[in-house]
Amino acid sequence: MKIGYLTFGRDDFGYGMALCLSRLKEHEIYRVTPKTARYVDALLFSCFWWEHIYLLADFIRRSGLKKGDHPRIIVGGFNTFNPVPFFPYADAVVCGDGEEILQSVIAGESPGYTWNNVDPLMAFCHETNKIARIELARGCKYRCRFCAVAHLKPYRETPVDEIEQALKSTRLKRVSLFAPEPTMHSADKEITELCHRLGKVRVDSDVRLDRLSKRDDSVPRVGIEGLSERLRKSVNKPYSNGRIISAVKEAIAQGRKGLFMYMILDLPGEQDEDWQEFRELLSKIGKLSGCTGFLLKPSPSVFMPSPHTPMELDEIHWERDYGEKWKSFFGRGEDRKWEVMMAERSRVFSPAMRILSMLSTRAGEEFAEIETELTRSKIIGISGGRVKCNSLSGLLRILKRYGGVDKWTGRRDETSAPWKVVTFGNQGAPAGNSAAALGGGISKTSKSIVAGAKG
Numbered sequence: 001m002k003i004g005y006l007t008f009g010r011d012d013f014g015y016g017m018a019l020c021l022s023r024l025k026e027h028e029i030y031r032v033t034p035k036t037a038r039y040v041d042a043l044l045f046s047c048f049w050w051e052h053i054y055l056l057a058d059f060i061r062r063s064g065l066k067k068g069d070h071p072r073i074i075v076g077g078f079n080t081f082n083p084v085p086f087f088p089y090a091d092a093v094v095c096g097d098g099e100e101i102l103q104s105v106i107a108g109e110s111p112g113y114t115w116n117n118v119d120p121l122m123a124f125c126h127e128t129n130k131i132a133r134i135e136l137a138r139g140c141k142y143r144c145r146f147c148a149v150a151h152l153k154p155y156r157e158t159p160v161d162e163i164e165q166a167l168k169s170t171r172l173k174r175v176s177l178f179a180p181e182p183t184m185h186s187a188d189k190e191i192t193e194l195c196h197r198l199g200k201v202r203v204d205s206d207v208r209l210d211r212l213s214k215r216d217d218s219v220p221r222v223g224i225e226g227l228s229e230r231l232r233k234s235v236n237k238p239y240s241n242g243r244i245i246s247a248v249k250e251a252i253a254q255g256r257k258g259l260f261m262y263m264i265l266d267l268p269g270e271q272d273e274d275w276q277e278f279r280e281l282l283s284k285i286g287k288l289s290g291c292t293g294f295l296l297k298p299s300p301s302v303f304m305p306s307p308h309t310p311m312e313l314d315e316i317h318w319e320r321d322y323g324e325k326w327k328s329f330f331g332r333g334e335d336r337k338w339e340v341m342m343a344e345r346s347r348v349f350s351p352a353m354r355i356l357s358m359l360s361t362r363a364g365e366e367f368a369e370i371e372t373e374l375t376r377s378k379i380i381g382i383s384g385g386r387v388k389c390n391s392l393s394g395l396l397r398i399l400k401r402y403g404g405v406d407k408w409t410g411r412r413d414e415t416s417a418p419w420k421v422v423t424f425g426n427q428g429a430p431a432g433n434s435a436a437a438l439g440g441g442i443s444k445t446s447k448s449i450v451a452g453a454k455g
Ligand code: SF4
Pocket: 140, 141, 142, 143, 144, 147, 148, 149, 150, 180, 181, 208, 223
């Protein structure tokens, strides 16, 4: 069989697809373009990020392919946690782990929507950009309320002997041993020692603030998330300001060069006082002895309530221009008065992009019709591999015809959440090695898939 594939987005999003393809060795595998896509028997697309459904729609349009025709179209990747917007494009949607069920999905045995959890994980090494990437774990034992990783996937680890084999299989020196929280692996220390013994250098640097001592990166990346103690508590990452200050103090004492801080703006209930508290926190850090030469890198993102998390029904304030707010908070030229070296990241999604993100993650099957209309009227387009919005007013005008922008960005209730076709039992994430599929596709009104028991 001829299998075509395409992963949208950055190279390091390609791990999942590479892992799946490694299990399909008996087939001929081709990376496809819109021109070549029709010459294979099955097409696999990986949509990792919310923007990728727009790229998928564009690809399908340009290739002239249609669901139900030849070749069979299969979509997987992290962003299929709401599989419903994908239904008009795909013959089958794989959510969760694809590597063990893809054969049967390709063979047409699992039409519609399929969920699966692989347990235990098998190590796999994927080399991109001179870095060998090896997955340590899936899911997360913590329960940050906004985090889809924790609520969508149960926690599982790759056994150490598997990791050792994967490390030995690559000649590359730089290795990214990745997981949502890499230090959580029960053999974390042993794995780092193994890397040293094999002459490998770990380049993964994400870590929780309260596990910083387990990493020796020069500029570790930590998720602070909320601007204030109150907001951090509200998302179940209750770091106090004192805790953050002592972590920086310790980092300076250890000779680290800086700290990369992920922040989420527009968390529910955010007020001006939260920004003020964040300013005071940064000022206090600037007064720590020895902080000259220490670099703070606050990196903003805007809140996007993810399906299947406790915050899935929350509203966003798309109309707030957080890009401008963030820039004016840090100031320019003379207005810039930080005692610590500050290299804040400045890219934040615009109001229009936030609307597009909510449309792609919260929509039902109407997504395809809206996307077609937006594209035809040139309100959105693809440029440089990204979706772009050319007119916010045009976007709002079209959405008004479908019920108004609030339908996707406002506070939702259980009955207006298409992704509820997927249910996970009481534990927030499915457990065990389970696969469930509905024959013939599922409609908006069809029954839920209960994918796994309590874990
Ligand atoms: S934000 Fe990080 S620590 Fe929190 S649940 Fe997600 S992966 Fe785990």
